[in-house]
Structure formats: structure tokens, C-alpha cells
Amino acid sequence: MNRSTWIAALGALGAAVTFPVLAQTVKVTPLGGIDGEFCPHDRALIFEDPNGTRILYDPGRTVAGASDPRLGKVDVILVSHMHGDHVGNAHTKAPNSGSCDKPDTSVSAMPNSSAVNIALAKKSKIVTGSEMPAFFAAKLKANGGNPADSVLARFGGSVTVGGVRIATVAALHSNGLDPDYIGGELGKAMKEAGIAGDVGLATGFVLRFSNGLVAYLSGDTGITADQELVVRNHYNAKLAVMNIGDVFTTGPTEAAYVINELVKPAAVIPSHANEVGTVNGKVRPGSRTEAFMKAVKVPAHIPLSGKTMEFDSAGKCTAGC
Numbered sequence: 083m084n085r086s087t088w089i090a091a092l093g094a095l096g097a098a099v100t101f102p103v104l105a106q107t108v109k110v111t112p113l114g115g116i117d118g119e120f121c122p123h124d125r126a127l128i129f130e131d132p133n134g135t136r137i138l139y140d141p142g143r144t145v146a147g148a149s150d151p152r153l154g155k156v157d158v159i160l161v162s163h164m165h166g167d168h169v170g171n172a173h174t175k176a177p178n179s180g181s182c183d184k185p186d187t188s189v190s191a192m193p194n195s196s197a198v199n200i201a202l203a204k205k206s207k208i209v210t211g212s213e214m215p216a217f218f219a220a221k222l223k224a225n226g227g228n229p230a231d232s233v234l235a236r237f238g239g240s241v242t243v244g245g246v247r248i249a250t251v252a253a254l255h256s257n258g259l260d261p262d263y264i265g266g267e268l269g270k271a272m273k274e275a276g277i278a279g280d281v282g283l284a285t286g287f288v289l290r291f292s293n294g295l296v297a298y299l300s301g302d303t304g305i306t307a308d309q310e311l312v313v314r315n316h317y318n319a320k321l322a323v324m325n326i327g328d329v330f331t332t333g334p335t336e337a338a339y340v341i342n343e344l345v346k347p348a349a350v351i352p353s354h355a356n357e358v359g360t361v362n363g364k365v366r367p368g369s370r371t372e373a374f375m376k377a378v379k380v381p382a383h384i385p386l387s388g389k390t391m392e393f394d395s396a397g398k399c400t401a402g403c
């Protein structure tokens with residue numbers, strides 16, 4: 083062999099050795115309100131590990147309950163906190179019900195929540211932190227499910243389900259349980275007194291997929307020191323899903339600061355915009371989504387409902403963005 087043939091041969095060998103690892107991507111599919119758009123209620127994302135494990139993050143109101151045909155197999159459901167737009171107190175009849183700005187979320191999921199109904203139908207594990215696992219275990223049991231399917235991952239620890247390591251991290255938010263989930267005389271009395279049930283602190287998540295990709299899911303949060311100290315310095319997250327909606331959570335400016343200065347991932351998916359983020363799949367001028375896109379220094383990939391994006395271990399989008 084001459085020199086160039088050797089180089090070519092070594093290159094081919096290198097490709098053969100490393101290609102299967104590099105080629106492994108995590109697929110992220112938004113399950114939003116309207117196909118191809120980013121709408122006010124959109125929270126839900128399906129993460130599919132290269133090994134086939136499927137994780138539903140915050141079903142919210144845009145997943146049309148357990149019968150939503152987009153769900154497929156769901157191995158794990160993550161619930162960041164108990165607010166109705168995340169756990170799913172109501173939901174659409176079917177994907178594309180209503181319009182982007184006025185979704186039809188007229189199907190009640192009370193007193194179970196959409197997360198519990200999906201877990202029962204799909205026999206999924208529900209992984210939560212803080213003091214939420216006991217709530218989900220009780221709901222599963224009360225509906226003929228297995229309470230052991232509610233799995234705890236409290237701050238600082240982690241659990242591995244289906245080859246994906248799941249940890250919870252701090253979210254600076256509130257996490258009161260609507261008394262309607264409790265019901266009865268107790269629920270009624272709490273409602274009248276204007277107090278919510280205590281299920282501990284709201285959380286975010288850090289996932290480590292089998293291809294090595296580490297993803298930070300902010301949940302609903304303000305700016306926290308942990309975004310640098312824990313999410314970046316300890317977990318080294320390369321992909322972030324970041325709330326940008328303002329009022330309830332960080333707005334676009336604050337969210338961009340979190341991404342640019344604290345988490346410093348390779349890419350970010352904005353979430354929880356609480357506005358019509360796109361029209362015909364294009365970012366709406368004057369929107370918070372646009373403000374975030376302009377302020378953030380790393381590639382920001384809009385979660386268009388139904389459009390699958392693929393990320394490699396370094397957090398780079400390799401397809402669908």
C-alpha cells in the first residue's frame with residue numbers, strides 16, 4: 083500500500099469503529115397543539131433514546147390524553163411540577179383541535195391528571211422528584227395501577243430507567259397541588275381557604291441518554307445558581323430545553339442569560355412561550371420566541387409540533403432542525 087491508501091484504509095477503519103456511536107442520536111418530537119407550529123400551551127416533548135426507550139416530558143394539555151396516536155410506546159413520564167399546564171389537568175380532544183392561539187382543551191383530566199391517565203394506559207413509569215412520587219403512587223393505586231410505577235429521583239440522586247439516567251434539579255417556581263386533585267370534604271375546604279396541597283419543590287430534570295447526550299429540561303423556573311453550579315459544572319448538559327414565557331418563569335432575556343452565561347449548552351430548544359410562537363412554521367415577528375432567538379448565542383431550535391429533531395452526544399442537531 084502506498085501512503086494515501088494507508089490513510090484511506092485507516093480512515094475507513096476509524097469510521098467503522100466510531101460511526102455507530104456517532105450515528106446514535108436522541109430523537110426529540112414535540113407533541114404540541116397544532117402540527118408544524120409552536121403554540122401557547124406547548125410543553126410536551128417525546129425523547130427517544132437510541133436504545134428505543136421513549137420518555138414523555140410534561141404531557142400538559144396538548145397531548146390528547148392516553149389515546150393520542152402520536153404517543154406510541156411511553157416507557158417513562160417525567161412531570162416537572164404539578165401545575166395543570168404541565169401535569170395535564172385538561173387536554174385537547176385530538177391533535178390540532180382548535181387553533182394555535184385558541185386551542186380546544188375542553189377534555190377534563192381531573193381528578194387524575196393526564197400524566198396519570200397516560201401512565202395507566204401505557205404502563206409507564208412516572209419519574210418525579212421532591213414529594214410528588216407519593217401523590218402519583220396514590221393515584222395509580224386508586225385506579226388499579228401499580229404504585230411502584232411511581233419512581234423517585236430526588237435532588238442529588240438519580241435513577242436509571244430504560245438505560246437513561248434521570249436526575250432532578252432545582253427549579254425556582256411554585257408547586258401547589260390544586261385541591262381538585264384531592265376532592266372530597268378536604269379538597270373542598272382547601273379550595274375555600276385558598277390553599278394548595280404540599281407536594282414539595284418544583285423541579286427540572288437532567289437526562290443522560292445511552293449515546294452520552296446530557297439534556298437539561300428546565301421545567302418552570304427562574305434564574306438559579308444551580309444552572310451553573312449543578313447543571314453545567316456537574317452534569318455538563320449539552321442540550322437545554324428552556325422556558326421563555328415570562329411572568330410565571332424566566333422571560334426571553336432572562337432565559338437567554340441562563341443559556342449564554344450559566345448552562346452554556348451546545349443547543350437549546352425554547353419551551354413554554356405562552357404565546358403564538360410561529361405562524362406557518364416561521365417565528366412570529368415581535369414574539370418572545372423571536373426575542374429569545376436573537377438573544378441566545380447557541381443554535382436555538384424551535385419545537386414545531388410533530389417535527390422530530392435528532393441530537394448527537396455533543397448536543398448538535400444532526401437532522402430535523
Ligand SMILES: [Zn+2]
Pocket residue numbers: 163165168255302330
Ligand atoms: Zn408552573
